[in-house]
Each structure stands twice: as structure tokens, then as C-alpha cells.
Amino acid sequence: MLGKSITNLMQALKQLPAIGPKSAQRMALCLLLEHNHTTAKKIITNLTSAVNNVRQCSCCQMLTEDAVCVICNDPRRDSRCICIVSSPADCIAIEESSIYKGKYFILTANLSPIDGIGPEELGIDNLLIQIENNCVSEIILATSTTPEGEATAYYLSEQLKKYKLNISRLAQGIPRGGELEYIDSDTLAHALDTRKQFI
């Protein structure tokens, strides 16, 4: 019963991350009500401008409006340490914790053979160039603890072995402030297994 314009818009919105057919329909119908046309136009203008102006940093592959991003350009950041993450959002999450003072490298994707994403799709050429040129001594593998993230971390550690770097992975266990009864059993089992000496 909806026309071609609305159906096409719903199809396009459905490709956004975590948006299913019902949410895409809700967004499309909401944007097309006359009193929401300003919002729709704002999205068109800002998305057009962002697609034209934003690129990936030539060093770390973070999204930026310049050739090199603010972190890579910051002389106070320690370029001997690189934290490898799977997406720009993961890089922002670590930055928000305000503890890390090294540099980053953002992968194009996680390994996922089921989706046809093999080692070539990780986009690590720039990473290898940086390790060779910048006296890098430490690598933090901060990919997710999903099967894809774990496989990616393992693959990278194998690839980087020859450079004789200090390679670490983020600690895994019970989240800080977490109530034990609400922690899933896989996490609990792992936390028990890798428990640390207290005193």
C-alpha cells in the first residue's frame, strides 16, 4: 500500500547497523511527516557533507576530516605502542576511558570466514608499514571477545611474531562494579580459571 519512494527509503534505511524492517519503516514514516521535513533535510545535508569530507587517516585508518587524524598528529602520544581495534567506535570507547596514551590502528573488519572476510580484508598493510618505520615496541590487541574478534587477535599475533614485539590482549573477566549473580556463566568460568593472586 506504500508507494515506491517510501519502500525504497525503507530498503536503504534497513542497511544501517542494528536496524531491522520494523525500525526502518518507523524511521521512514516518521521522517516523511510534514512536520519532520526539517529533520529529513538535515540528515540529507549532513550525510552528504560527511561523505564528501570524511576519509580514513592515512596512518591509523581512523575516520577524520584531515589527511592524518588528531591522535596520529599529537606529538604527546607514544608512537611506540599501537592499540589495534576493529572499528572507529571501539577507538572512541577506549579514548573515553582516558587511560591510554599510545596510538591506534583501526582494522577494516574482523576475520569472519562465514561472511567471506578473510585475512586480506583486515587491511593491515598500513599497520605493517608503521611497525617497520616507527620503532614500535608494543602492540595491544583490543579486538572484541567474540569468536571473530578472538580469531582476528590470534591471526594478528601470528603475523606480528617476526617483529619481536611485546604483544598483549585486554584483560578478560568480571566487569568492574558487576554483580556476580548477573554475570553469564562463560565469563564466570573464564574468570575462575584465570583468577589472580590477591595478596
Added chain:
Amino acid sequence: MLGKSITNLMQALKQLPAIGPKSAQRMALCLLLEHNHTTAKKIITNLTSAVNNVRQCSCCQMLTEDAVCVICNDPRRDSRCICIVSSPADCIAIEESSIYKGKYFILTANLSPIDGIGPEELGIDNLLIQIENNCVSEIILATSTTPEGEATAYYLSEQLKKYKLNISRLAQGIPRGGELEYIDSDTLAHALDTRKQFI
């Protein structure tokens, strides 16, 4: 740390229904990765075309590409019965149940004094014109069972009293196929209170 283009895009996306700052950030960062530029451009094109081509039906206020929507244009639909809903999505939901053969009227909003939405913002001028011109004999108040939806239904019933119409409201109770133990207590109390003679 993100540039102006990305921040502006995130601000615009945050205005979509049910999208908070975290989801808006995720969408923006995802769309700006080079391999997703096709999706971003598809959204720009389809949203531009939809905003330009889609308008509200001059009879029922449903979204349509024509001056009058397919339902209002369908001579097989009973124009003596009007089902009043609060949004185009609600109209689609009722159409999907395939049981209703009358016409619709889509309100611009639900009454919500807290958001500054008073009776004038409901946009019922077209509804009154139709009731007066089309020998309407029945009105179904299909607004939601939220406080705003209930207030809107009550206000409309008061406004329509003078036309001597048969005014009904959707039945309220336990959803079909619902397991009793998972039904909220307000719904259960109401269902008990308005229980129906069985045999």
C-alpha cells in the same frame, strides 16, 4: 576527537525515532567507512526523492505519492466507517490484519500537554469535513492505550458527540496467544474487570 562533519551527522541522526546518542554514533561511523559509502549515497538519494514525492493524502492524511491515497481511492472500501489512528505506522498495522474494510483518518499527533500538543495540533479539520460530507455513521477510535492515546480518544469522542455517530474503541485485554504469567498486572486487572460472558 571527531570532526565537525561527523558530529553534525550524529546530531541529525539522533533525531530519528528511538535513536539515542550511542546508536546515532554507531550509524554515523558505520556509514562513513569507505566500504559503506554506497549505502550512505543510497540513503541520501532515496530520502531526497521521498521527501520531494511523498505528501499527506488530502482526505485521510496518510502518506502517499498521489493527491489521494490508495485506500481513499478504493471504491470497495466502506466510506461510512472511519478508523482514527495516531500515525501512518498504526494504519499499516491495522491493514496488515486484513480484517478492516472501512476508511482511515490519521491524526498528526496524540494529545500531550506535557509536550505542548493541544487539541489544535491533532489536525482534525479534514476529519470533520469528511464526517459532514460522506454520510459517515461509524467511528473506531484506534489510538494507543497509552495515557496520551486514551486522552486523545476521550477528546475525540467528546468532539464527535454532536454528529450522532456509532463511536467504538478497540477491545482491550489479554493479547491472543498470550501466556497469562507474562501479562503485566495492569492489563490483567483490566481484563478481569471487563471479563465477558462465555456461554
